[in-house]
Amino acid sequence: MTVQIPVVEQVLSANDQIALQNRSVFDRYGIAVVNFMASPGAGKTSLVLRSIEGLRGRRRIGVIEGDLASRIDADRVAAAGAPAVQINTGGGCHLDAPQVADALAGLPLAELDLLLIENVGNLVCPTNFLLGEHRRVLVASVPEGDDKPLKYPGSFVTMDAVVLNKIDLLPFVDFDVAAFERGVRAVNQRAPIFLLSCRTGEGLEPWLEWLAAA
Amino acid sequence: MTVQIPVVEQVLSANDQIALQNRSVFDRYGIAVVNFMASPGAGKTSLVLRSIEGLRGRRRIGVIEGDLASRIDADRVAAAGAPAVQINTGGGCHLDAPQVADALAGLPLAELDLLLIENVGNLVCPTNFLLGEHRRVLVASVPEGDDKPLKYPGSFVTMDAVVLNKIDLLPFVDFDVAAFERGVRAVNQRAPIFLLSCRTGEGLEPWLEWLAAA
Secondary structure, three states: OOOOOOOOOOOOOOHHHHHHHHHHHHHOOEEEEEEEEEEEOOOOOHHHHHHHHHHHOOOOEEEEEEOOOOOOHHEEEEHOOOOEEEEEOOOOOOOOOHHHHHHHOOOOOHOOOEEEEOOOOOOOOHHHHOOOOEEEEEEHHHHHOOOHHHHHHHHOOOEEEEEEEOOOHHOOOOOOOOHHHHHHHHHHOOOEEEEOOOOOOOOOOHHHHHOOOO | OOOOOOOOOOOOOOOHHHHHHHHHHHHHHOOOEEEEEOOOOOHHHHHHHHHHHOOOOOOOOOOEEEEOOOOHHHHHHHEEEEEEEEOOOOOOOEEEEEEHHHHHHOOOHHOOOOEEEEEEOOOOOHHHHHOOOEEEEEEEHHHHHOOHHHHHOOOHHOEEEEEOOOOOHHHOOOOOHHHHHHHHHHHOOOOOOEEEOOOOOHHHHHHHHHOOOO
């Protein structure tokens, strides 16, 4: 008689196992971690910079910058006075948990309240990879068009907040804010939607309050 | 004595083999095929619509629309009077050659001079997958910022043309056209760069001439 022992299916991917480890590091240090996702040029870095500025003296912020190439963004963040680590993915279209785990060695974790992770500019792939974050934010922008929630529904489903940036450009493009909001609500009923402009500063206060409480 | 026969490394990926088959179909019908790639919302569909309109009576154009979800784009193209097939990739972040091969069954190939393929909105992944196209076009847009060639260099390397769309927004954002052009030239010395606005129609003529000759 033989006993068949079923092979238990691996519940967590290798990425998600390391994401859980990252999460336990964040929790040990009491750091709230927010993963920013968006198309290229939607304004993730501008929102990170506005957030550093707006929460100065209230939250000690560190930043992980993800890009295929260059350290333009990390340099901008460092110039704003926040500790920043740049991850270059080479050709990689998203950040993954092991990259974030490596980046943590370059940050003064004991001195941070809040860690902002700016993912690679890509509305599709980053949403499929947990990094260990507590909150996920999607940054959309007015010039991209109000149909993005309908065309990329999977990118909006798991978000804890949606930012619509560049509202200063509303007078110059065809964009129906109500249609955008309906599109978000079709797949995500719960995430607050923040309408703001990183360029002019309009609408930043409610976003900063949400981020401070993240 | 044993003779060792080396396993010859497969030179072409499965995708590229089918891309070559697509190319031979295109060539048999005498159709020039152009693959449009861009971030979400850069204006690929608007450029396709402007191209259909601008080349009406000169080129018989068909369109393949790639999106994660919805058939918004194919409906817009069909309304403009061009035969269009929508591919929905589900979660897929790029078109691949087998999807295009399948889509060809839905197009009147014998009646076309030019086939425009609008890839999934994604500045990273689509560039790595040949579809059988003769020409590759990257559509960038002013609100995305002038640093995109530096941050996504791999996306510009293999392009036969670069379009900078939404130049009507130049007065309202910080965008250095010369810096953008330098960024493109750092990785691609040969692709013409077309500055235009699909919204106002400014700058379309040189683009249409290039496309007509593709």
